[in-house]
Amino acid sequence: MRNDDKTDERKWWKHAVIYQIYPRSFADSNGDGIGDLQGIIEKLDYLETLGIDAIWLSPVCKSPQDDNGYDISDYRDIDPMFGTLADMEGLIREAEKHHIRIIMDLVLNHSSDEHYWFQEAKKSRENSYHDYYVWRDGVEGAYPNDMRAAFGGSAWEWVPEVQQYYFHQFSTKQPDLNWENPKLRQEIYDMINWWIEKGVGGFRLDVIDQIAKEPDQKITNNGPRLHEYLRELSKETFQKADLVTVGEAWGATTELAKLYSNPDNSELSMVFQFEHICLDQIEGKEKWDLAPLPFMKLKEVFRRWQMELYGKGWNSLFWNNHDLPRIVSRWGNDGQYRVESAKMLAILLHGLQGTPYIYQGEELGMTNVQYEIEDYRDIETLNLYQERLEKGYSKEEIMRSIYAKSRDNARTPMQWNDGENAGFTKGTPWLKINPNYKEIHAEGQIGDENSIFSCYQKLIWLRKEYPVFVDGDFRMLLENDENVFAYTRTNTDSRLLVICNFYDTTVSYSLEEDVSDMELLVSNYQDADQTGVLRPYEARMYWKQKDRE
C-alpha cells in the first residue's frame, strides 16, 4: 500500500464502512414504540454480520425532541426516551466487543431553547449566558432583517424579557449558538473531551458550516471565521485521539472540502457534501420543487469530487441519511427492479474512493412511503405542508413533493421481520411502519446470497480485502454514455473496474478495457458473463492484478 505523508492510508476510517442509526426508528427494547439504546445493543450481532466498522448514532442526548433530538437540552446526558448514560456507556463497551466504534452526532450550531444556557440567556442582557446566543435589538413586530429559518418562518424570535430577538436558522426551539464567544467555545470543547474520555470513536458534526454565521450580512454558511473555529475545535479536542470526524456541509465545494479534510488533520476527516443530492430539484428553488435527475450532471459531479480530492482530501460516500428519501425509490426502481437497482446503486457507490456510509434499512432496499398527511411526524414536512397550502398550492401537488422528499421516508421503523410491527416494537410505533414490511425485512435477507443485504456484506468485505478501494486513483469511462456509469480505480499493482446501467432498459456499450482476464468480484445478475450488454440496472465490479509496465 502506498504511504507517503500526503495520503496517509493507514488511518482506520479510510478502510471503514460506517452505518448510520436513527435511534428512534431502529429497535425498541421496551415496547414504548420508540427505538432505544438497549434496542441497538440487541442488534449488534446483526451489525457485526453485516461487517460495518462504526455506527454514526443520530442524537441521543437529552432533548425536548422538537426536531427529533437535533435540539439538545443537555449535551452530557442521554434522553430518557433512549435510556440512560449507563446504557450509552454500555453501548460503547458492547459495540467494541463487536469491533464497532460509536460515532456521536454533535449539534453545535444551536441548542434547544430548553438548555440551561438559553434559559439563563433569556433572563436579562446582563446574564453571563446571554452572549452564548445571537441577539439583535429591534422593535417588536419589526424583525432585524428578512432572513428565513430552514423550517419556515422568520429566523428571528422576540423575547420580551430582554427586548431583543434571538437568531435561529432552524426551528424557534433551536436558538443558534454564538461561536464568537470564546467562553461558549471552551464549554463545547470541554463537553467533547468528556465524550472522548468515554471512548467514542468519533463525531458527526451537524450543519458545521453554519456555525460562523454573520446574520447582519445575511451569511449563514461558510462565514469568514469558519475554518479558524474548526482548526481551534480540532486542536482542542479531536486531535487528542484517533477519531473519525465528519462535518455536515451543505455549502461545501471541492475547494472547501480540501480545507475541511486536509490530510494534515488540522480540521476534520471528511465532510458530507450534497452536490449530487441536490440535482433532482429545480435549480435555485427548494428540494420540494421536483425535477428529473440529470444523469450526465450526476456523473460529472462524482467525477469532479473523485478527481479533485484525490491525495488532497477525503470523500464521504452516501446516498441516504435521515433527512433524505430512500435511494431505491429516488434514483433506482422500487417496483419490478427493486433488488437489481438497490444493488446497482450500492456497487456504484462502494467502488469509489472515500468512506462509505450506509443508512439503516438501505442494506435491505427499504423504500419511500406514501401516507396521509396526518401520519407524518417530521417538523419540516408538517411546516412545509401548511406553508404551501397558505401559498395556494394544491394538496395533490404538495403531497407529490412530500412523497418524493419528506424526511419521514427515511424515518419509518426498521423492518426486522414479517411479524407484528415488523419486529420493531411490541407497542405502537411512533411513526407508521412501511406497509411493505411483509416482503422487505432483514430476516428474509440474511444468509440469502442473492439478497441486497448479502450484496452490501460483500462490498464491505471487499473494501477490507483489496487496498485498491482505498488508494486507487479514479478514472471515468464512457463519459458521454447517457445510461452507463463506468469507472476504474487503479493503484500500483491492481485495477478495479465498475460498470453500471443506471436505467431500466437493456443497453449496449463498448469498453477498451478487456474484462476477459478480470475477476468478477460482485454483480447483481446471477449469470454475469455477457459483455457489451447490460440488462436493466445491471452492475458489475471486476478486478485484476495489473500488468507490469
Ligand code: TEU
Ligand atoms: O440538517 C441540516 C439541514 O440543513 C436540513 O435542514 C436539511 O436542509 C433538510 O433536512 C433537508 O431536507 C441537519 C440534520 O441532519 C437535520 O436532521 C436537522 O433537522 C438539522 O440539521 C437541524 O439540526
Ligand code: CA
Ligand atoms: Ca423504547
